[in-house]
Amino acid sequence: MEQPDLTPRQRRRRIVAITLGLAACYAFGRVWRPGSIAWHRLPVDLAAGLALGFLFGLVSIEGFDRIQRRGKDRPLARACRYGFGMALWGAMMSLIMPASPSGNVMFLLLIPIGVGVGLIVAGRGSRVGDSRHCPKCDYEFAFAEDDPDAPIRCPECGTGWLGRLVTGRKVRSPSLFWSGVAVLAGTALLVAAALQGSGLSRALPTPALIAWAGSPLNIRGKSAWAELANRTLTPEQRARLAARLINRRRDGRWWLGIGATEWLEAEVAAGTLPPDVHERFCAEMFTGAEIDAPRSVRVGEPFTVGLKHTRSNDGFRYKCFIYLGGFAVGDGPLLGRRSEGFYPLLIDRARRSPYTDVSQTLVADRPGRTVVRADLWIMVQTGFPAQITWDDDGTPVIPPNAAWAKRLELTREIEVLP
Ligand SMILES: [Zn+2]
Numbered sequence: 001m002e003q004p005d006l007t008p009r010q011r012r013r014r015i016v017a018i019t020l021g022l023a024a025c026y027a028f029g030r031v032w033r034p035g036s037i038a039w040h041r042l043p044v045d046l047a048a049g050l051a052l053g054f055l056f057g058l059v060s061i062e063g064f065d066r067i068q069r070r071g072k073d074r075p076l077a078r079a080c081r082y083g084f085g086m087a088l089w090g091a092m093m094s095l096i097m098p099a100s101p102s103g104n105v106m107f108l109l110l111i112p113i114g115v116g117v118g119l120i121v122a123g124r125g126s127r128v129g130d131s132r133h134c135p136k137c138d139y140e141f142a143f144a145e146d147d148p149d150a151p152i153r154c155p156e157c158g159t160g161w162l163g164r165l166v167t168g169r170k171v172r173s174p175s176l177f178w179s180g181v182a183v184l185a186g187t188a189l190l191v192a193a194a195l196q197g198s199g200l201s202r203a204l205p206t207p208a209l210i211a212w213a214g215s216p217l218n219i220r221g222k223s224a225w226a227e228l229a230n231r232t233l234t235p236e237q238r239a240r241l242a243a244r245l246i247n248r249r250r251d252g253r254w255w256l257g258i259g260a261t262e263w264l265e266a267e268v269a270a271g272t273l274p275p276d277v278h279e280r281f282c283a284e285m286f287t288g289a290e291i292d293a294p295r296s297v298r299v300g301e302p303f304t305v306g307l308k309h310t311r312s313n314d315g316f317r318y319k320c321f322i323y324l325g326g327f328a329v330g331d332g333p334l335l336g337r338r339s340e341g342f343y344p345l346l347i348d349r350a351r352r353s354p355y356t357d358v359s360q361t362l363v364a365d366r367p368g369r370t371v372v373r374a375d376l377w378i379m380v381q382t383g384f385p386a387q388i389t390w391d392d393d394g395t396p397v398i399p400p401n402a403a404w405a406k407r408l409e410l411t412r413e414i415e416v417l418p
Contacts, residue, residue: 022053083118123177127168341385
């Protein structure tokens with residue numbers, strides 16, 4: 001980060017490189033989801049990434065360079081040189097990384113560590129000016145270079161100082177130094193509390209405990225969640241916390257973690273959540289499916305259809321399964337109804353080796369544009385997927401282990417050639 005001797009042209013090049021690199025990482029991290037890419041978000045995320053990258057590049061290259069040229073030995077210049085750059089990069093990495101909460105927290109930690117190191121280095125001081133001093137006690141050597149009357153030893157501490165003199169008066173700033181130490185010590189305490197946790201959790205009042213348990217900083221959250229299970233929460237507190245966790249699950253940027261998932265599932269099982277939150281917990285467990293079919297087929301020629309990009313957000317106790325009522329061409333009859341339930345991920349034809357197959361052979365009997373339909377039932381169940389039976393009207397008999405069920409009809413346009 002610190003490059004006081006870069007030419008303006010080199011600085012501009014670095015800013016451009018940082019801008020483009022960060023924009024690419026940022027956009028990729030937002031747009032990419034396991035198995036699919038949200039192209040519709042690309043323009044906005046790319047623009048945000050470019051703005052963010054340019055800002056970081058400007059501050060870390062141009063800004064730091066200016067500070068260092070202005071005051072070569074000033075505390076702020078030294079802090080930038082040794083620590084503040086680290087803090088800046090930590091902030092940036094935690095912004096662009098799409099990864100796990102613990103990964104992001106590692107980068108977040110670079111911020112206080114960088115600030116602390118910068119302050120300590122700045123506070124320890126630097127040597128200013130051309131005066132010469134005792135290497136041990138800093139007493140000034142106030143004689144000419146070849147003065148025969150110059151003492152061999154430092155009059156202050158008695159060290160033999162000839163030939164060992166250091167140049168420049170030492171300027172220290174104890175307040176900067178100790179504030180740096182305080183920042184580092186505070187960070188270490190916070191990390192220790194986050195890793196240990198149980199003592200801290202027990203000491204927190206319930207609202208603070210809720211905030212702490214649900215925050216991404218709660219890396220190994222089991223103790224906070226276990227303590228939360230002992231507290232009496234108001235219905236509003238339960239609902240708010242559950243909604244927050246469900247939002248986080250939906251956004252998919254963080255895995256909820258074992259403690260949070262167990263807490264949420266226990267609330268669902270106990271029936272303590274309001275109906276709308278309960279509904280979201282179940283409904284948003286299913287995150288999507290598409291029909292996999294050829295774009296165009298010929299009249300009378302059999303073709304195969306199946307499902308792809310089938311996804312769900314499962315927990316431990318509750319899982320989301322797909323039941324297939326069948327596929328059809330246009331208004332034709334449903335074919336391929338199955339009595340078993342499927343883990344969404346395992347019937348995805350877009351993956352290389354699906355271990356279960358729900359594909360079905362269909363035939364279109366007249367030319368023109370039409371649709372392929374899939375009649376699906378999404379169920380949230382406890383335990384393994386239940387075998388079901390179908391009623392005559394085409395609805396499934398809901399099994400006893402089902403907590404939630406909903407019909408879903410998918411369609412996909414195809415062209416039938418004569
Ligand atoms: Zn001395």
